[in-house]
Amino acid sequence: MRRWEIWVGLLGLGMLVFGSYYGLVLAPREQYMGDVQRIMYVHVPTAWNTLLCFTASFVGAVGWLWTRSWKWDHLIESTIITGLVTGSLLAVQGAIWAKPTWGVWWTWDPRLTSVAVMVLSFLGILALRSFVDDPIKRATWSATAAVLAWVNIPFVYLCVRWMASLHQTQSTPKTVDPAMVFPLRVNAFAVLFIVIFFVATGWRIARELRKRELAE
Amino acid sequence: MSGVIQGGWEYVGAAYGISALTFAMFAVYLLVRSRQEGVR
């Protein structure tokens, strides 16, 4: 089936509109954060899917190093670009939420610092890719670097439990009002579907570029 | 010192606005790029 990802993306878009409407209008405001808490319904789905996206880069990296099949290198390229877009958005959303709640736009706590390291390290891999001319060397070097950069991802997720930080620890359905859990879940899948659309489209572009490059 | 945030819709609007704009611009970039590169 050609271009199936467009339908996945449209499904994600529809769900994002519905989930955001629910989160902005129907869900209750939070006891202390008031309406500002509604940022959670885009911030947390963006966070989960950014970590997932860079984990897909890791899968692509292991796949390339193991099998030397180009499809994995296409996956590395498309997931890194997508993860950088959502990861940068994540930091901006977080800053916008932090200012009225914490009182600052940014602070070097373990979560924010490790997210900055994550975005910068994958940005570095993308830069590396663009100055290596040999496609095979490029794939192998960036796969190796992506495996190394991925090591930080579990730390990003778990550091708020391990260390003193300003960022709150993960919520569970027990710590979140049920009327807030529902739009959060809808938007989590909405952003997942949108990210699948991004990655699949980027994958096809990467395949086209490699096809031409290898034919030269 | 009520401990409760009053209002703040401008922050909510900014967060949702920038998210929608980012997703839309990246989608357009990818679609235009795949057309340029002749992706079928």
Place this chain on the structure above:
Amino acid sequence: MKSKLPAILVGGAVVGVLGFLTFGSLGDNLVYYWTPAKLQSAAAKATGAIVRLGGLVKPGTVVTDGTVTTFEVTDETGASVRVRAESIPPAMFREGIGVVVEGTLGVDGTFVSQRLMVKHDENYTAPAEGQAPAGSFEPGEE
């Protein structure tokens, strides 16, 4: 062949910033904040240096005088440090909430801060009464 200069510049900047983050801001400051007990036991190290102190605002200790707020920050050991915050507190600031203050420990044992941050925990609860439009839900744990 396309120019590689932008890529090399980005690459160089990334390596530089990663190095700074790893060895600079994290290296000499491995904990994000000190608890009151830790701060007091290492008072000599904390005095005069910029550090962060984190804990809960002790109920009944908050005094506001113009733009200066004084209160005590406490932890589960019962230790508490007097804080003089010289910035307007964020809206969520209240007695009993978690805070992180950035500043220096004075020789008199008062922590002077120009940066007061409020910590929100993982609980998200609808207000007990009032405008909750979503119909039936149970209040979360608090």
